[in-house]
Amino acid sequence: MNRLIKAMIICALLTHSGWTKVKVVASTPDLASIAGIIGGSEVEVISIAKGAVNPHYVEVLPSYMIKVARANLYLKVGMGLDQWADPIIDGSRNSKLTIVDCSQGVNRLQVPTGKVDASLGDVHPQGNPHYWLDPANGLVIAANIVEGLCKVDPANCQAYRDSYERFISDLKIRFGIWEKRAATLRGSQIVTFHDSWPYFAQAFGLEVVGFIEPKPGIEPTPSHTRELIELMKGRGVKIIGMEPYFSNRVPNSIAAAAGAKVIVLPPSVGGAPEIKDYFELFDTLIAKLTTAKE
Numbered sequence: 001m002n003r004l005i006k007a008m009i010i011c012a013l014l015t016h017s018g019w020t021k022v023k024v025v026a027s028t029p030d031l032a033s034i035a036g037i038i039g040g041s042e043v044e045v046i047s048i049a050k051g052a053v054n055p056h057y058v059e060v061l062p063s064y065m066i067k068v069a070r071a072n073l074y075l076k077v078g079m080g081l082d083q084w085a086d087p088i089i090d091g092s093r094n095s096k097l098t099i100v101d102c103s104q105g106v107n108r109l110q111v112p113t114g115k116v117d118a119s120l121g122d123v124h125p126q127g128n129p130h131y132w133l134d135p136a137n138g139l140v141i142a143a144n145i146v147e148g149l150c151k152v153d154p155a156n157c158q159a160y161r162d163s164y165e166r167f168i169s170d171l172k173i174r175f176g177i178w179e180k181r182a183a184t185l186r187g188s189q190i191v192t193f194h195d196s197w198p199y200f201a202q203a204f205g206l207e208v209v210g211f212i213e214p215k216p217g218i219e220p221t222p223s224h225t226r227e228l229i230e231l232m233k234g235r236g237v238k239i240i241g242m243e244p245y246f247s248n249r250v251p252n253s254i255a256a257a258a259g260a261k262v263i264v265l266p267p268s269v270g271g272a273p274e275i276k277d278y279f280e281l282f283d284t285l286i287a288k289l290t291t292a293k294e
């Protein structure tokens with residue numbers, strides 16, 4: 001038998017016997033990181049958005065559709081953050097794809113009640129979608145991912161549940177360490193560029209008192225900037241946290257006028273080279289904030 005035919009037969013056998021890995025596509029690197037921790041060697045995970053780009057705005061590319069076409073499971077952030085995932089999924093024409101909205105069961109913040117609240121801006125219409133920045137929500141995300149993996153790969157369901165139990169105990173131990181390290185931050189007031197931090201602030205006792213954006217997704221305006229400088233001076237706010245994908249021009253000028261400093265706070269895995277997984281995201285954020293506070 002010639003070599004090519006042999007290789008083709010082996011490939012076909014591998015594909016049909018379930019020896020190939022479960023293919024997971026996640027909207028963001030944070031969901032991908034948790035899926036990798038839960039799935040271990042049984043899964044192959046990729047993220048559409050990269051850590052250093054604004055997750056609200058991702059271009060819908062045919063290459064993403066091809067990746068989803070080959071996937072078993074898609075992990076969405078939900079709450080309106082990754083609306084770009086829908087045309088990618090539709091374009092993949094993958095009728096066997098299982099889709100999991102990882103925001104299911106999350107304790108949601110800033111959800112509009114009654115009439116749609118204009119203060120939510122253009123990009124947070126369903127409440128604040130940056131929920132992965134509270135480690136407690138990391139547990140909810142992981143539970144949703146376990147359900148998705150069990151659905152697409154029932155044979156390994158118990159292994160996924162075991163990983164989930166280990167993830168819970170790991171995260172709880174680390175949360176204790178993060179809380180201790182972040183103790184000096186309790187009650188600190190900060191201003192951030194975008195409203196990415198209410199879950200993080202709630203988890204670690206910070207108070208976010210203003211934003212460079214007048215509303216989520218809206219460019220800074222001169223009048224809003226003047227008000228923000230006055231607010232920061234009045235309350236003695238010394239730290240402006242900026243997501244890595246914004247221009248530092250306006251934050252720097254506000255910091256200079258208000259006597260504050262600007263620090264870059266990456267809200268996602270991969271947002272800085274040292275943030276290689278979901279745990280290192282919190283390691284880095286807490287280190288950056290406590291250093292800025294000194």
Ligand SMILES: [Zn+2]
Nearest residue numbers: 123195196216
């Ligand atoms: Zn946002």
